[in-house]
Amino acid sequence: MPVFAANLSMLYTEVDFMDRFRLAREAGFCGVEYLFPYDWPEEDLKRALEENGLTQVLFNLPPGNWSAGERGIACLPDRVQEFRAGVDQAIRYARVLNCRQVNCLAGIRPDTLEESLAWQTLVDNVNYAAGRLEDEGITLCLEAINSRVDIPGFFLDTSARVMQLIEAVDAGNVKLQYDIYHMQIMEGDLIRTVECLLPWIGHIQFADNPGRHEPGTGEINFWNVFAALDRLGYGGWVSAEYRPSGATGDSLGWFRQGA
Numbered sequence: 001m002p003v004f005a006a007n008l009s010m011l012y013t014e015v016d017f018m019d020r021f022r023l024a025r026e027a028g029f030c031g032v033e034y035l036f037p038y039d040w041p042e043e044d045l046k047r048a049l050e051e052n053g054l055t056q057v058l059f060n061l062p063p064g065n066w067s068a069g070e071r072g073i074a075c076l077p078d079r080v081q082e083f084r085a086g087v088d089q090a091i092r093y094a095r096v097l098n099c100r101q102v103n104c105l106a107g108i109r110p111d112t113l114e115e116s117l118a119w120q121t122l123v124d125n126v127n128y129a130a131g132r133l134e135d136e137g138i139t140l141c142l143e144a145i146n147s148r149v150d151i152p153g154f155f156l157d158t159s160a161r162v163m164q165l166i167e168a169v170d171a172g173n174v175k176l177q178y179d180i181y182h183m184q185i186m187e188g189d190l191i192r193t194v195e196c197l198l199p200w201i202g203h204i205q206f207a208d209n210p211g212r213h214e215p216g217t218g219e220i221n222f223w224n225v226f227a228a229l230d231r232l233g234y235g236g237w238v239s240a241e242y243r244p245s246g247a248t249g250d251s252l253g254w255f256r257q258g259a
């Protein structure tokens, strides 16, 4: 079975954020990720990881104004300074948390912004971030997110589009973050896509579809998908990024079965 991580922004929301680390460890996870670390002091997060023997697998670059609906600023030409400051902030946290991967959210392209300008801005920003992160030994992940259900207008919404970006940037530390849930909605053909794109995949996340709940609640055959990851020799993390359909503990049958 792959090495699984728990996404603490979606799992264990029954308890306060800082208590989720312990619950993840008690369930048997050895790695965690969450959307953003920036609301907590680095040292507190580091202590929570160390006390529970957990690896910080990933977090996102600052996304702009999340509560106002922003989902990344990397494609927005009037936000380049803010994007760069966000890279600095992410590096500060990644150093303390010993986190080897950060994810860049491309953002939602406003109708008033020309597609070519958004694309060039994204390429330039990813180039900049990749260079800064390479000096730190950190991989920059680029996630394709479905624009049909969860984030209409999200600028990078297919694996092909991310691959186009990876080619345009041509940096060794830029990888595709393949989210099985989003790609089931946009593309399907999960196992074949992973097989084709394996060398470029840096991180995998999952939830079942529809509903974005745990494996077994929807249409994806996770047992076959996880077996394929093993067969293909995928060596990265596979993160449970789903909203439990009930209590988190009750949603972990897939994990207990595979562990």
Ligand SMILES: O=C(O)C(=O)[C@H](O)CO
Pocket: 035, 060, 071, 103, 105, 143, 145, 179, 182, 205, 241
């Ligand atoms: O929503 C997702 O799938 C993610 O992985 C991001 O971290 C947040 O948009």
Ligand SMILES: [Mg+2]
Pocket: 143, 179, 205, 241
């Ligand atoms: Mg995801």
